[in-house]
Amino acid sequence: MPGDPVIDIHEGSAAARAALVGLDGKPGVSKPDSILTVDNVVRRFGGMTAVSVDHLEVQRGVITALIGPNGAGKTTFFNLITGFDKPSSAPRLIGGPKAGEAAKWEFNGTPLGMTGAAKVAKQGMVRTFQLTKALARMTVMDNMLLGARDQPGENLFISLIKPLWAAREKEVHAKAEELLQRFKLYEKKDDLAASLSGGQKKLLEMARALMSDPTMIMLDEPMAGVNPALTQSLLGHIQALRDDGMTVLFVEHDMHMVRHISDWVVVMAEGRVVAEGPPGDVMEDQAVIDAYLGAHHNTDLGDDSLLTDEVAEELAKEISEEDANTEGEKK
Amino acid sequence: MNELMTTLNAILASALSPGTAALAIAAIGLNIHFGYTGLLNMGQAGFMLIGAYAFAISIIGGLPLILAVIIALAAAVLFALVLGVPTLKLRGDYLAIVTISAAEIIRMVGRSSLLTNITGGSNGLVGNSYRGPFTDLSFLGDGQSGFGPWNYDNTGSDGWWIRLVAWALVALFSVMVFLLMRSPWGRVLRGIREDEDAVRALGKNVYSYKMQALILGGVLGAVAGVVYILPASLQADSMGRSMTFFIWTALLLGGAATIFGPILGAIVFFALRLLVQGLAGQFVPASIMTSQQTEQFSWILIGVTLMLIVIFRPQGILGNKKELSFNAR
Numbered sequence: 078m079p080g081d082p083v084i085d086i087h088e089g090s091a092a093a094r095a096a097l098v099g100l101d102g103k104p105g106v107s108k109p110d111s112i113l114t115v116d117n118v119v120r121r122f123g124g125m126t127a128v129s130v131d132h133l134e135v136q137r138g139v140i141t142a143l144i145g146p147n148g149a150g151k152t153t154f155f156n157l158i159t160g161f162d163k164p165s166s167a168p169r170l171i172g173g174p175k176a177g178e179a180a181k182w183e184f185n186g187t188p189l190g191m192t193g194a195a196k197v198a199k200q201g202m203v204r205t206f207q208l209t210k211a212l213a214r215m216t217v218m219d220n221m222l223l224g225a226r227d228q229p230g231e232n233l234f235i236s237l238i239k240p241l242w243a244a245r246e247k248e249v250h251a252k253a254e255e256l257l258q259r260f261k262l263y264e265k266k267d268d269l270a271a272s273l274s275g276g277q278k279k280l281l282e283m284a285r286a287l288m289s290d291p292t293m294i295m296l297d298e299p300m301a302g303v304n305p306a307l308t309q310s311l312l313g314h315i316q317a318l319r320d321d322g323m324t325v326l327f328v329e330h331d332m333h334m335v336r337h338i339s340d341w342v343v344v345m346a347e348g349r350v351v352a353e354g355p356p357g358d359v360m361e362d363q364a365v366i367d368a369y370l371g372a373h374h375n376t377d378l379g380d381d382s383l384l385t386d387e388v389a390e391e392l393a394k395e396i397s398e399e400d401a402n403t404e405g406e407k408k
Numbered sequence: 409m410n411e412l413m414t415t416l417n418a419i420l421a422s423a424l425s426p427g428t429a430a431l432a433i434a435a436i437g438l439n440i441h442f443g444y445t446g447l448l449n450m451g452q453a454g455f456m457l458i459g460a461y462a463f464a465i466s467i468i469g470g471l472p473l474i475l476a477v478i479i480a481l482a483a484a485v486l487f488a489l490v491l492g493v494p495t496l497k498l499r500g501d502y503l504a505i506v507t508i509s510a511a512e513i514i515r516m517v518g519r520s521s522l523l524t525n526i527t528g529g530s531n532g533l534v535g536n537s538y539r540g541p542f543t544d545l546s547f548l549g550d551g552q553s554g555f556g557p558w559n560y561d562n563t564g565s566d567g568w569w570i571r572l573v574a575w576a577l578v579a580l581f582s583v584m585v586f587l588l589m590r591s592p593w594g595r596v597l598r599g600i601r602e603d604e605d606a607v608r609a610l611g612k613n614v615y616s617y618k619m620q621a622l623i624l625g626g627v628l629g630a631v632a633g634v635v636y637i638l639p640a641s642l643q644a645d646s647m648g649r650s651m652t653f654f655i656w657t658a659l660l661l662g663g664a665a666t667i668f669g670p671i672l673g674a675i676v677f678f679a680l681r682l683l684v685q686g687l688a689g690q691f692v693p694a695s696i697m698t699s700q701q702t703e704q705f706s707w708i709l710i711g712v713t714l715m716l717i718v719i720f721r722p723q724g725i726l727g728n729k730k731e732l733s734f735n736a737r
Contacts, residue, residue, distance in 0.1 A: 159609070161605065161608075161609075193608075193613075194605070194608040194609060195608050195611050195612055195613045195614065196611075198608070198609055198610060198611030199611040203609065203610070203611070204609055205609075206605070206606070206609070210603045210605060210606035210609070211606075212598070212599050212602035212603055212606060212607075213602055213603075214598075214601075214602055215595075215598055215599065215602060219595055219598070219599075222592070222595060223595055223596065223599045223607065223610060223612075224610050226611060228592045230591045230592035230593060231592045231593050231595075231596055231612070232593065233588075233593055233620050233624075236587070236588055236591035236592060236593035236594070237584070237587045237588060237591070238587075239587075239590075239591070242591065242592060246592065282606075285610065286609075286610070288610075289610060289611060
């Protein structure tokens with residue numbers, strides 16, 4: 078709750094995580110120290126309601142995963158709270174929703190309801206995109222430098238005189254090099270971003286977002302297309318970011334990753350938050366399994382050696398038993 | 409042979425003419441719009457016309473030269489704001505539509521007979537009515553001087569003085585663009601050219617940067633307009649749609665998003681046209697093509713050239729193949 082900080086950031090994220098223990102896992106549960114509080118965010122496209130979130134809080138200093146089936150509204154939700162889209166329930170001058178039902182959300186104590194995307198990013202909530210937006214005809218280094226904030230040289234009049242911005246440029250440059258090294262892109266720094274592979278573009282985008290020292294970073298499917306070895310090291314980086322006090326919210330389909338690093342999981346389906354809780358509990362939740370994971374989410378369907386006739390028969394038997402059970406329950 | 413020499417002389421003369429410098433300045437402005445920021449400004453001639461009218465009318469109204477120049481620049485800033493405020497939040501194509509129509513509106517209003525006592529209507533304003541304060545500044549004195557094919561009055565209406573000032577301005581603006589584009593400000597512009605949303609997600613006010621670029625390029629357009637009318641006269645129709653496309657051809661020919669591209673493009677543009685016209689005049693008998701037709705033929709070839717550049721060499725003469733700046737996605 079803003080104004081009632083239970084946890085000091087500097088105590089580290091362990092305390093923040095500890096604070097989540099024992100929370101009731103029902104959708105919209107209030108967190109001891111929420112950095113982002115969202116209310117009544119509704120987005121309709123014509124007759125279809127893509128997002129309808131009544132209340133959601135994101136705990137400061139932990140890694141929160143946002144999961145859900147395709148079309149659940151996860152990316153639309155991201156767009157809404159980062160200012161790239163406007164909720165249908167936004168307050169309007171004339172007409173619009175009743176007071177108390179209008180969309181509002183707060184980040185770090187600042188209301189963000191009618192703020193443009195650039196201002197949201199300046200507040201410290203920086204996002205990446207599911208379809209990468211690498212600036213193709215700029216070098217990797219230029220991509221990185223663009224991410225840094227407080228650059229005097231970005232003012233038209235100051236930019237003409239190099240000594241006025243050279244010092245800050247040097248700092249930013251050093252920071253970019255360090256991040257590029259961490260993300261294994263240092264050798265590529267003078268290449269055009271267009272020449273990177275899909276996975277490398279994902280990495281570049283994440284590194285670029287980190288250039289601005291965000292308070293909260295929002296990653297839209299960060300690991301899609303990144304090779305397993307690099308995924309491992311990146312997961313380590315994300316955890317390190319959290320341990321430094323950064324809040325991470327990410328959308329991901331890879332359940333191993335979600336289970337591995339997230340401290341809290343929010344499940345969306347058909348635009349609504351259907352469940353939330355610690356990863357272990359959420360994945361046992363029947364509603365989540367039905368809506369998203371499927372009954373056999375622990376079986377590796379990609380492993381051919383497992384798919385012998387016997388296994389197939391066993392699976393078929395299991396399914397029919399389950400069907401019989403559910404029918405039995407209905408009766 | 410004699411004819412060839414005439415053509416060559418004409419080309420060399422055009423390479424140094426104030427008209428070429430004006431085209432180069434307008435192209436440098438357009439380069440800021442299109443080459444670096446990705447704004448599709450299809451009305452650069454409108455900016456020229458605004459600057460030219462504001463300058464000439466102020467001088468005729470009795471204002472001092474420096475004030476007239478400031479008014480010309482301010483008029484371009486205002487014009488850019490009027491065009492930019494409603495369109496820069498929309499997709500790029502809308503700016504193209506709005507700028508081309510706005511430039512036409514300026515031209516139509518300028519040549520309207522209702523305003524004959526201010527703008528001179530379709531006859532325009534004669535150069536002598538506004539040139540005085542500018543030529544008075546000349547420190548070159550009277551008389552003629554020259555070398556090679558270049559022989560002009562020192563001051564005069566179309567002499568060394570205007571050439572000196574025009575090309576000094578080209579140099580000044582080239583240095584300015586160089587300084588701007590190596591800076592973080594230029595980096596933001598290039599980022600916007602590549603992907604607005606990505607730049608927005610990094611906390612930059614994209615709208616403000618696009619507006620700054622539109623204004624800056626437009627102001628250069630206005631300066632180009634003033635340079636263009638100083639040695640000649642001010643006629644609305646001389647800065648119409650075709651002028652906009654000459655500027656585009658010069659920019660794309662030289663290479664967008666390069667420092668020297670617009671200048672080289674402007675010089676090559678006039679040289680090519682004169683070469684075609686000269687060769688056609690010499691080798692094609694008058695029974696097939698009269699001299700008037702050769703001129704039209706040279707303009708047709710210019711149009712074909714623009715198409716060929718865009719298709720086969722989108723980066724222009726100087727452009728980097730890797731950073732080819734025609735938006736081919």
